[in-house]
Amino acid sequence: MGGLSMEDITTTRRNISIGEKPDGIEGTGFFATSLEKVVGMARKNSIWPLPFATSCCGIEFMATMGAHYDLGRFGAERLSFSPRQADLLMVMGTIAKKMGPVLRQVYEQMAEPRWVLSVGACASSGGIFDTYSVLQGIDRIIPVDVYVPGCPPRPEQIIDGVIKIQRLVETESLRRRDSPEYKAMLNKYGIE
Amino acid sequence: MADSQDEKVVNILKEKFEDQVLLVEQLYDFLTVTLKKDRIIEIIEHLYENPETKYQFLTTLFAVHYPHTDESRRTITGQASDIVVSNEGPAGFIAIVYQLHNMVSNHRVRLKIYLPEENPQVPTLTNVFAAANWMERETYDFYGVTFDGHPNLKRILNVEDMIIFPMRKEYPLEDQTREDKQDEMFGR
Amino acid sequence: MADTTTDIDKVQPEEKQYSYLNLGPTHPATHGIFQNVLKMDGEIIVEATPTIGYIHRAFEKLSERRPYNQITPITDRLNYCSAPINNIGWHMTVEKLLKTEIPKRVQYMRIIIMELARITDHVVCNAVIGVDTGALTGFVYMFQQRELVYEIYEEICGARLTTNIGRIGGFERDFSQKAWDKIDKFLVEFPKVLKEFENLLKRNRIFMDRTIGCGGINAERALNYSFTGPNLRAAGVDYDVRVAKPYSSYEEFDFNIPVGINGDVYDRFMVRQEEMWQSLGIIRQALDKLAKLPSGPFHAEVPEFYLPPKEEVYNNMEALIYQFKIVMGETDVPKGEVYHCVEGGNGELGFYLISDGGRTPFRLHYRRPCFIFYQAYSEIIKGSMLSDAILTMSSMNVIAGELDA
Numbered sequence: 007m008g009g010l011s012m013e014d015i016t017t018t019r020r021n022i023s024i025g026e027k028p029d030g031i032e033g034t035g036f037f038a039t040s041l042e043k044v045v046g047m048a049r050k051n052s053i054w055p056l057p058f059a060t061s062c063c064g065i066e067f068m069a070t071m072g073a074h075y076d077l078g079r080f081g082a083e084r085l086s087f088s089p090r091q092a093d094l095l096m097v098m099g100t101i102a103k104k105m106g107p108v109l110r111q112v113y114e115q116m117a118e119p120r121w122v123l124s125v126g127a128c129a130s131s132g133g134i135f136d137t138y139s140v141l142q143g144i145d146r147i148i149p150v151d152v153y154v155p156g157c158p159p160r161p162e163q164i165i166d167g168v169i170k171i172q173r174l175v176e177t178e179s180l181r182r183r184d185s186p187e188y189k190a191m192l193n194k195y196g197i198e
Numbered sequence: 199m200a201d202s203q204d205e206k207v208v209n210i211l212k213e214k215f216e217d218q219v220l221l222v223e224q225l226y227d228f229l230t231v232t233l234k235k236d237r238i239i240e241i242i243e244h245l246y247e248n249p250e251t252k253y254q255f256l257t258t259l260f261a262v263h264y265p266h267t268d269e270s271r272r273t274i275t276g277q278a279s280d281i282v283v284s285n286e287g288p289a290g291f292i293a294i295v296y297q298l299h300n301m302v303s304n305h306r307v308r309l310k311i312y313l314p315e316e317n318p319q320v321p322t323l324t325n326v327f328a329a330a331n332w333m334e335r336e337t338y339d340f341y342g343v344t345f346d347g348h349p350n351l352k353r354i355l356n357v358e359d360m361i362i363f364p365m366r367k368e369y370p371l372e373d374q375t376r377e378d379k380q381d382e383m384f385g386r
Numbered sequence: 387m388a389d390t391t392t393d394i395d396k397v398q399p400e401e402k403q404y405s406y407l408n409l410g411p412t413h414p415a416t417h418g419i420f421q422n423v424l425k426m427d428g429e430i431i432v433e434a435t436p437t438i439g440y441i442h443r444a445f446e447k448l449s450e451r452r453p454y455n456q457i458t459p460i461t462d463r464l465n466y467c468s469a470p471i472n473n474i475g476w477h478m479t480v481e482k483l484l485k486t487e488i489p490k491r492v493q494y495m496r497i498i499i500m501e502l503a504r505i506t507d508h509v510v511c512n513a514v515i516g517v518d519t520g521a522l523t524g525f526v527y528m529f530q531q532r533e534l535v536y537e538i539y540e541e542i543c544g545a546r547l548t549t550n551i552g553r554i555g556g557f558e559r560d561f562s563q564k565a566w567d568k569i570d571k572f573l574v575e576f577p578k579v580l581k582e583f584e585n586l587l588k589r590n591r592i593f594m595d596r597t598i599g600c601g602g603i604n605a606e607r608a609l610n611y612s613f614t615g616p617n618l619r620a621a622g623v624d625y626d627v628r629v630a631k632p633y634s635s636y637e638e639f640d641f642n643i644p645v646g647i648n649g650d651v652y653d654r655f656m657v658r659q660e661e662m663w664q665s666l667g668i669i670r671q672a673l674d675k676l677a678k679l680p681s682g683p684f685h686a687e688v689p690e691f692y693l694p695p696k697e698e699v700y701n702n703m704e705a706l707i708y709q710f711k712i713v714m715g716e717t718d719v720p721k722g723e724v725y726h727c728v729e730g731g732n733g734e735l736g737f738y739l740i741s742d743g744g745r746t747p748f749r750l751h752y753r754r755p756c757f758i759f760y761q762a763y764s765e766i767i768k769g770s771m772l773s774d775a776i777l778t779m780s781s782m783n784v785i786a787g788e789l790d791a
Contacts, residue, residue: 087414329612355439
């Protein structure tokens with residue numbers, strides 16, 4: 007019979023040995039960073055926003071989703087009104103103190119990774135309504151990633167805010183949500 | 199035309215409720231009648247049913263707080279608070295304003311009553327106009343005016359557990375529990 | 387033997403079990419922030435308990451703190467889909483208090499702006515009725531037309547949505563030639579799209595079956611609930627503030643008031659459609675009238691409220707003092723009590739102003755049409771199905787800013 011004999015194969019096998027690993031192969035090394043880049047690119051181009059539109063900024067958001075300033079071309083075409091299926095919570099409009107617990111509950115129902123975009127002056131800091139009934143900025147109850155100022159902001163500004171979120175999504179480390187700093191920040195807000 | 203309609207309304211009111219009418223004035227082409235608070239619902243029902251007047255549309259219902267200061271004893275409109283001061287005891291008032299509209303003859307009338315500041319109470323208008331339901335709830339929420347007989351007198355716009363009545367003049371506009379405002383920057 | 391009857395066996399057939407559904411403040415179909423707890427018997431609604439106030443921003447208290455010029459941005463945020471109507475209504479209230487005479491040219495310009503705002507408000511409402519019945523294309527087409535109106539607002543006052551347009555006495559600057567060209571372009575482009583949108587839905591079998599008979603209210607009940615605006619006109623009562631108590635020279639214009647029969651969703655849709663056509667007619671008439679008075683003042687002489695031109699401020703002592711007083715909000719206002727109403731997108735928007743001579747109003751009450759007619763909602767949807775309730779809410783055009791103020 008031609009070909010390799012059993013002896014040849016086992017002999018070849020005995021000559022194989024494992025070499026020295028170059029640096030950066032394990033841990034947050036070559037494979038993991040490539041994976042982060044791929045995951046980041048995939049995530050940033052398919053963000054599913056949850057439009058939490060309360061007042062006038064909501065109408066500008068509707069214009070942003072319209073045909074003129076299309077937000078769908080950034081991948082945010084599928085609006086999800088259920089927090090369980092959303093990535094990005096876009097808070098647009100004034101949040102009154104009566105609405106605060108509702109917003110908090112919606113935020114807590116979202117699954118990690120989640121980002122928050124605060125659109126408009128009222129959501130960022132209370133806006134022109136420095137009154138007893140308006141929450142002076144949603145960052146008093148939930149952590150915010152990007153603030154878009156304006157009253158209401160132009161659709162181009164909202165798109166700019168979404169692009170900044172995309173940059174955050176792209177460069178985020180895969181381990182950020184488990185890191186102690188992140189957990190400490192959530193504890194500051196009282197969110198487990 | 200409008201003046202004769204105004205006179206007709208005033209005559210109809212005076213004919214049946216002479217003692218309740220305190221003051222009749224014409225403010226910027228709007229007939230305003232200041233009344234005593236005792237039989238206000240009867241008066242409005244009379245104006246609703248009377249075929250001459252038929253005020254069957256309630257434009258709005260709200261309250262105004264005139265706090266206890268010497269300045270507000272003096273008047274906004276003229277003589278109203280002199281009359282009221284001499285009849286009522288306490289110094290601060292909450293006025294309730296009803297604006298009625300007759301769509302057929304296109305005439306409007308405004309009725310004002312003055313209530314004492316401490317425990318303002320008045321019967322409800324919901325049996326005559328269904329629209330008064332939320333208007334009275336809003337007035338209760340902002341000023342603390344109790345409407346006797348209201349089906350659901352709860353707070354409507356503010357949070358349920360608020361204890362103060364925010365539109366009264368003694369309460370401030372801003373939230374007093376903030377620590378992050380620097381007074382120098384806000385001119386205080 | 388042990389007792390084996392379970393609880394289910396003990397329930398009598400007459401004891402009905404109701405389920406409670408929370409149509410919560412955050413819901414994709416409720417266009418705005420208000421909550422309804424619905425007691426449902428299967429799919430039929432037995433009782434509805436609304437809760438509002440989730441966007442209460444204390445406008446009335448805020449207005450007592452701000453000088454008269456600074457209240458205009460607050461009025462913007464009442465019915466934010468048609469902000470110019472609120473602004474101009476407020477300015478007219480103050481002008482009534484001051485008893486100023488407004489030139490004809492300013493009145494015609496104001497009419498053009500108000501009718502444009504009314505068109506945008508009805509565009510949003512009708513497009514949203516389309517969305518709630520499943521016709522999403524109309525929404526995208528109609529919102530593109532709103533961009534044309536936004537460009538007109540930008541030419542005149544600089545902002546798109548919350549415009550703060552005009553000043554007490556008129557406008558801050560004359561309309562530029564570009565603004566007139568954009569208005570002409572709008573009058574050419576918009577009717578085509580409106581016709582297309584109307585043809586999609588007006589005689590559409592599916593739309594008619596869905597909306598006729600849904601969410602109706604009869605005229606007597608509507609009047610008892612103090613309905614105004616398109617909701618009342620759909621129920622059959624032809625009350626329009628522009629005709630009943632004309633302001634800003636509306637009596638010189640020739641337009642019809644569309645009136646419905648049943649007060650249901652289809653009638654409201656058609657009333658708003660027809661009002662848009664009538665508004666286009668009014669704008670054309672206003673342009674014709676303005677062509678006869680080509681140039682002229684764009685504001686009345688109200689030196690206590692209207693900023694003087696900069697050349698005079700630098701050269702004239704009196705103008706400098708006025709400039710200072712207006713900017714700091716220290717102008718003198720006569721004492722008085724005045725009520726003025728305008729026809730907003732949803733009905734009679736009223737401003738009740740009590741002034742005690744100080745720099746801020748003593749009391750400013752907004753008669754908000756949305757707040758008043760939303761009370762009837764729980765009565766209207768009793769006995770109808772859940773999807774009809776959603777459609778009724780969007781057809782009544784409830785704007786959360788006006789509801790809570």
